[in-house]
Amino acid sequence: xxxxxxxxxxxxxxxxxxxxxxLGIYVDNNNRPELEKVFGLSNKETEVETKxxxxxxxxxxxxxxxxxxxxxxxxxxxxxxGAISGLVDSLNDPYSVFFSPDEAKAFEEEIxxxxxGVGMEVGIKDKILTVxxxxxxxxxxxxxxxxxxxxxxxxKTITSNLxxxxxxxxxxxxxxxxxxxxxxxxxxxxxxxxxxxxDIINIPTLDTELRSDGIFVIKLxxxxxxxxxxxxxxxxxxxxxxxxxxLLDLRGNPGGYLDAAVDISSWFLPNGKIxxxxxxxxxxxxxIFRSKGYDIFNDNLKFIILINDGSASASEIVAxxxxxxxxxxxxxxxxxxxxxxxxxxxxxxxTLLKITVAKWLTPNGTSISEKGLTPDYPVEYTQKDFDAKKxxxxxxxxxxxxxx
Numbered sequence: 001x002x003x004x005x006x007x008x009x010x011x012x013x014x015x016x017x018x019x020x021x022x023l024g025i026y027v028d029n030n031n032r033p034e035l036e037k038v039f040g041l042s043n044k045e046t047e048v049e050t051k052x053x054x055x056x057x058x059x060x061x062x063x064x065x066x067x068x069x070x071x072x073x074x075x076x077x078x079x080x081x082g083a084i085s086g087l088v089d090s091l092n093d094p095y096s097v098f099f100s101p102d103e104a105k106a107f108e109e110e111i112x113x114x115x116x117g118v119g120m121e122v123g124i125k126d127k128i129l130t131v132x133x134x135x136x137x138x139x140x141x142x143x144x145x146x147x148x149x150x151x152x153x154x155x156k157t158i159t160s161n162l163x164x165x166x167x168x169x170x171x172x173x174x175x176x177x178x179x180x181x182x183x184x185x186x187x188x189x190x191x192x193x194x195x196x197x198x199d200i201i202n203i204p205t206l207d208t209e210l211r212s213d214g215i216f217v218i219k220l221x222x223x224x225x226x227x228x229x230x231x232x233x234x235x236x237x238x239x240x241x242x243x244x245x246x247l248l249d250l251r252g253n254p255g256g257y258l259d260a261a262v263d264i265s266s267w268f269l270p271n272g273k274i275x276x277x278x279x280x281x282x283x284x285x286x287x288i289f290r291s292k293g294y295d296i297f298n299d300n301l302k303f304i305i306l307i308n309d310g311s312a313s314a315s316e317i318v319a320x321x322x323x324x325x326x327x328x329x330x331x332x333x334x335x336x337x338x339x340x341x342x343x344x345x346x347x348x349x350x351t352l353l354k355i356t357v358a359k360w361l362t363p364n365g366t367s368i369s370e371k372g373l374t375p376d377y378p379v380e381y382t383q384k385d386f387d388a389k390k391x392x393x394x395x396x397x398x399x400x401x402x403x404x
Contacts, residue, residue: 057083081351093356094124094164095342101350103165106172108352117172118179119201120145121254121312122164123338129159129167132336133252133310136204136221139196145183147252147310147336152191153182173198187383208234210241215401219249220264223256223314228263235267235296245401248318249306251332251393255313258289258341265321266292268303268328274363275321278341287358303328304397307375312336313360313368320362320373330375331397339368 061079064071081100088098099107106115119138120131131149134140151159154170162170171179175198183192204221211217216238220227238246258276265275271293278287297303305319305328316335322328339360345353360368377400379393 084347088353088355089163091356093340095340095354096356097165097354098347099165099352099354104350104352107354115172115201116175117168117198117201118143118145118196119199122151122167123312123336124164125336129162129164131310132254132312132338135201136252138201139199143194143196145181145194145196146185147308148186150184151181152184153180155180171198175199185383205230206234208237210237210243211398213398213402214243215245215247215398216241216243217247217249220253220315222253223260223264225257225260227256228260231260231264231267244300245302247304247306247397247401248328249394250311250315250319251306251308252310253312253315254310254336255315255338258314258317261314261317262289263292265318266294268295268297268301268322269293269325270295273325276317276363277361277365278358279361279367280358286361301327302401304401305330306393306397307332307335307373308381308393309333309336309372311373312338316368316373317360317362320366320368323373323376324363324366329377329400330373331377331379331400332375332393333378333380334374335368335372337369337372339370339372 064074064079068074078100081098084098085100088096118140120134120140123130123132129151131140131145131147131151133147134143134145151167153159154162154167157170159167171181173179177198178195179198181194181196183194185192203224205224205227206221207219209217209219218231218234218238220231262275269275269291271291273291275289275291278289280286303322305322307315307319307330311319311332312335316337316339319328319330319335323330340356341358341360342354343357345355347353362368362373366373377396379396381391381393385392
């Protein structure tokens with residue numbers, strides 16, 4: 001879902017590895033291995049001035065070499081990767097992640113659009129591993145995994161102290177193998193045990209439907225690399241349908257490319273209108289992302305956006321931009337609140353750092369990461385509704401669109 005250039009921002013609600021160290025200088029050279037050999041870095045990269053005392057690190061390094069029975073079987077480079085992960089862990093940010101070569105490869109496969117697993121986005125919410133959304137037509141979707149489900153165990157591993165990335169590793173596996181999840185769900189007194197068979201996951205993008213009542217529905221599942229082009233095609237179909245009623249369903253959409261969110265918003269906003277602001281705090285001037293000004297619709301457009309607690313990051317950017325600019329009303333439940341910005345940086349040719357660099361603000365300055373977006377028309381969708389095959393959120397959206 002993203003390239004690794006500096007300009008590309010990652011706003012997925014998924015991955016995070018936790019771990020320990022890097023960058024030491026002005027430490028006793030007699031008590032540490034030669035940095036260039038261990039870290040594969042130049043002198044310039046290792047000589048970073050800091051007040052931190054690195055002597056405990058090197059003492060532990062040498063003690064491992066002297067005392068640990070299998071120290072000679074653990075590659076120095078693997079110890080370095082663990083140390084770097086721990087450094088990132090010290091940020092206490094589940095969305096900042098260091099990827100070792102194998103992990104970087106798996107990450108790149110996922111954002112390319114296919115991988116093997118159960119097919120759901122997860123995050124840390126209230127310090128609990130939580131489902132953001134299952135992806136359409138995946139094993140998790142077919143098993144009736146829901147946004148907001150708390151994952152208590154993955155097979156025999158308790159998740160209370162598990163990082164997002166390690167949780168994802170446990171849920172991934174070969175096609176046809178089974179993973180058992182222990183789920184806590186709101187409204188259920190007891191946890192639910194679910195056995196899910198892994199499969200190849202192809203990330204879906206969108207579906208369209210022209211309803212008999214004249215409402216044109218675009219169901220957008222993700223903000224992938226090609227979603228902007230597909231959305232343009234969906235809008236072409238909408239205009240050919242000769243209706244003024246548009247329903248954009250972002251429920252269960254966990255996000256993706258920032259560029260796609262800006263491009264999609266630009267169809268509804270004049271040139272220069274704010275879509276989202278990237279707030280770096282006091283460290284850097286905010287970066288404002290503005291509409292490209294496609295703006296093909298007049299004030300006669302009746303536009304509703306459906307959101308729920310599975311709508312995250314890029315979904316929240318589009319919905320927030322439409323709400324704040326008065327282009328659409330939001331119907332549904334509170335969105336997820338994944339408003340932090342990650343940038344992917346190549347550390348070495350085969351390792352990657354995904355690090356939080358800023359927070360997203362809606363055009364009116366509301367922080368998405370504080371509590372998400374509040375719908376103009378709050379409507380809950382309960383388990384009872386699901387079992388009865390009712391969709392009160394959709395029904396409310398239809399009611400509003402059909403009003404004269």
